[in-house]
Amino acid sequence: MIEIKNLHKSYKMGKNSLHVLKGIDFSVEEGELVAIMGSSGSGKSTLLNILGMLDELDEGTYTLDGVPIKNLNETKAANYRNKFLGFIFQSFNLINYKSAAENVALPLYYQRVSRKERQEKALKYLEQVGLKQWATHLPSELSGGQKQRVAIARAMAAEPKVLLADEPTGALDSTTSYEVMDLIQKINDQGNTILVVTHEEDIAHMCKRIVHLKDGVIVEDKKVEQVRAAQYV
Amino acid sequence: MFDIERWQEIFDTIRKNKLRTVLTGISVASGIFILVILLGFGQGMQNGIAQEFEEDASNRIGVWTQVTTKEFKGLNPGRPIRLRNENYDYIEDKYADELEYKSPNFRVFNASINYKKESGAYSVQGISPEYQQIENEFITKGRFLNYKDHQSVSKVAVISNKIHRELLLNEEDPIGRELKIADLSFKIIGVYGDKGGEREEDRIYIPLSTGQRVFNGGDSLNMMFFTLKPAATFEKTLAESIKFTDEIKTYLKQSHTVAPDDMSAINTFNTLENVQRFMNLIGGIKFFFWFVGVCTIIAGIVGVSNIMLIIVKERTREIGIRKALGAKPWSIVGMILHEAIFVTAVSGFAGLIFSMGLLELIGPNVEVDYVVNPSIDFNIAITTVLLLIFAGTLAGFFPAWRAAKIKPIVALKEE
Numbered sequence: 146m147i148e149i150k151n152l153h154k155s156y157k158m159g160k161n162s163l164h165v166l167k168g169i170d171f172s173v174e175e176g177e178l179v180a181i182m183g184s185s186g187s188g189k190s191t192l193l194n195i196l197g198m199l200d201e202l203d204e205g206t207y208t209l210d211g212v213p214i215k216n217l218n219e220t221k222a223a224n225y226r227n228k229f230l231g232f233i234f235q236s237f238n239l240i241n242y243k244s245a246a247e248n249v250a251l252p253l254y255y256q257r258v259s260r261k262e263r264q265e266k267a268l269k270y271l272e273q274v275g276l277k278q279w280a281t282h283l284p285s286e287l288s289g290g291q292k293q294r295v296a297i298a299r300a301m302a303a304e305p306k307v308l309l310a311d312e313p314t315g316a317l318d319s320t321t322s323y324e325v326m327d328l329i330q331k332i333n334d335q336g337n338t339i340l341v342v343t344h345e346e347d348i349a350h351m352c353k354r355i356v357h358l359k360d361g362v363i364v365e366d367k368k369v370e371q372v373r374a375a376q377y378v
Numbered sequence: 379m380f381d382i383e384r385w386q387e388i389f390d391t392i393r394k395n396k397l398r399t400v401l402t403g404i405s406v407a408s409g410i411f412i413l414v415i416l417l418g419f420g421q422g423m424q425n426g427i428a429q430e431f432e433e434d435a436s437n438r439i440g441v442w443t444q445v446t447t448k449e450f451k452g453l454n455p456g457r458p459i460r461l462r463n464e465n466y467d468y469i470e471d472k473y474a475d476e477l478e479y480k481s482p483n484f485r486v487f488n489a490s491i492n493y494k495k496e497s498g499a500y501s502v503q504g505i506s507p508e509y510q511q512i513e514n515e516f517i518t519k520g521r522f523l524n525y526k527d528h529q530s531v532s533k534v535a536v537i538s539n540k541i542h543r544e545l546l547l548n549e550e551d552p553i554g555r556e557l558k559i560a561d562l563s564f565k566i567i568g569v570y571g572d573k574g575g576e577r578e579e580d581r582i583y584i585p586l587s588t589g590q591r592v593f594n595g596g597d598s599l600n601m602m603f604f605t606l607k608p609a610a611t612f613e614k615t616l617a618e619s620i621k622f623t624d625e626i627k628t629y630l631k632q633s634h635t636v637a638p639d640d641m642s643a644i645n646t647f648n649t650l651e652n653v654q655r656f657m658n659l660i661g662g663i664k665f666f667f668w669f670v671g672v673c674t675i676i677a678g679i680v681g682v683s684n685i686m687l688i689i690v691k692e693r694t695r696e697i698g699i700r701k702a703l704g705a706k707p708w709s710i711v712g713m714i715l716h717e718a719i720f721v722t723a724v725s726g727f728a729g730l731i732f733s734m735g736l737l738e739l740i741g742p743n744v745e746v747d748y749v750v751n752p753s754i755d756f757n758i759a760i761t762t763v764l765l766l767i768f769a770g771t772l773a774g775f776f777p778a779w780r781a782a783k784i785k786p787i788v789a790l791k792e793e
Contacts, residue, residue: 220706
């Protein structure tokens with residue numbers, strides 16, 4: 146599903162250049178649930194941004210579902226993001242003047258899905274995350290965990306190939322975190338490919354594979370016994 | 379533009395951001411409103427001043443004489459100059475093609491007038507029939523003087539409404555009644571009114587020939603009046619009337635042996651020169667209102683631009699989210715501009731309709747000196763609205779374009 150070879154990325158900070166990713170080789174199969182771990186500054190968020198086509202790579206190759214991702218202009222990147230990827234952010238990133246259902250329906254708007262179908266799909270995915278009765282509420286009327294579940298429903302709505310989650314539990318307390326992870330595990334059980342960036346050990350162990358990043362290189366890549374989040378809920 | 383989905387998305391945004399929308403709308407609508415009212419009153423002042431000047435024929439040229447002030451060809455200064463019938467005849471003859479109306483004037487001030495037992499003192503003026511057009515007199519009863527009266531030296535008189543009231547005590551049928559001027563009987567043939575009001579109604583008109591004979595004037599005149607046929611443009615008319623005035627002055631100086639540089643013996647006035655002054659005044663007023671109007675529009679444009687900048691800034695994070703969800707840069711720019719154009723257009727036209735409605739409603743009822751029927755050219759009003767919409771669009775485009783170009787991760791970090 147994801148194939149990365151010899152990935153380099155550096156940021157220019159004035160005259161100095163900060164080399165963040167120093168040659169990453171990495172691949173993900175369909176249906177995997179991968180945790181990307183590392184301390185802050187290890188390059189894990191940069192990696193995720195490149196995977197998500199939110200940022201551009203300097204060197205190396207990136208293939209997503211057999212499509213080489215290179216020389217993207219804004220329009221093409223937008224198309225691929227819309228077709229291939231769903232994002233889950235630490236700070237939820239819901240649009241605050243739109244209701245839960247409208248937020249979930251937004252990626253479908255950019256897929257040029259008709260209004261009626263959008264509404265139906267939005268309700269369907271809200272039901273999956275258990276928030277159907279909250280469909281008309283604004284994000285400001287929802288708790289943190291609920292917001293993240295709406296964000297997950299939104300990421301799912303476009304039916305992407307890969308879900309990318311950047312610290313999805315970073316802004317949540319542990320109980321809520323486990324609820325969100327439970328949801329992510331269930332989505333994975335349906336066969337979806339999910340990448341989760343985290344620095345929390347227990348969250349990482351709820352995935353099926355842990356990739357450890359340190360100073361821009363992968364230092365460890367191992368399969369783990371998945372801890373089901375449901376038992377903590 | 380005709381994408382129904384886009385429209386729905388925009389109406390959603392507008393409905394859920396009422397404050398932002400209302401503020402933008404008010405600033406646009408009030409800008410247009412102020413401009414229309416200002417320009418309307420500028421036009422009203424122009425109308426008012428124009429109306430004040432319609433009262434007298436505006437291209438009237440008058441000639442009168444005083445004593446000489448300079449020694450010339452052995453003649454002493456202080457010699458009184460009298461206009462003669464022959465002077466008038468010469469000018470009338472020479473400028474027959476250029477002149478529109480002309481009249482000599484032989485006048486006696488404070489002549490004693492009697493009607494039955496009433497008496498009063500009025501100015502008696504011997505004139506020719508065209509004097510009616512020169513003074514803009516209108517006839518309320520009977521008729522004005524004609525050439526037959528002049529030729530037959532008839533003792534007929536035209537009195538004013540004011541004299542009819544004061545001296546004849548509103549006699550029901552004044553026409554044909556006998557009036558005594560300098561103890562001679564005159565038949566009243568008409569009653570006139572003057573647009574300038576009663577201060578211009580202290581005159582009794584009689585034929586020139588009769589006047590000169592009754593008051594022993596011989597062939598002397600007090601004044602001569604002329605109006606010229608209007609040329610194609612005001613500037614041309616003015617130039618011609620100045621030329622005409624100069625020429626008759628030169629002729630009169632020669633025929634009366636007056637020094638060419640004697641500024642006081644032969645005098646003329648030319649109302650057209652006053653009109654020119656007022657035209658300049660109107661031009662100045664118009665320019666002033668335009669200047670204020672343009673400043674208002676600029677203030678409106680700056681206001682709309684500011685609001686657009688703030689809106690885009692406020693929406694940067696939302697733009698990042700939309701981009702992460704797959705929005706293309708142009709769809710972001712389109713969304714922001716679409717909303718901006720829609721809001722500016724609706725509020726701009728609302729301001730236009732409201733202000734023009736107000737002008738239509740109160741315009742005809744305005745009764746202030748020098749302000750008559752304030753109104754505005756519809757095309758100008760529409761143009762200003764379109765200008766404001768265009769400026770708002772332009773002002774919104776650059777920040778929107780910049781925001782659409784920002785990388786999603788940068789936009790998402792925006793708080």
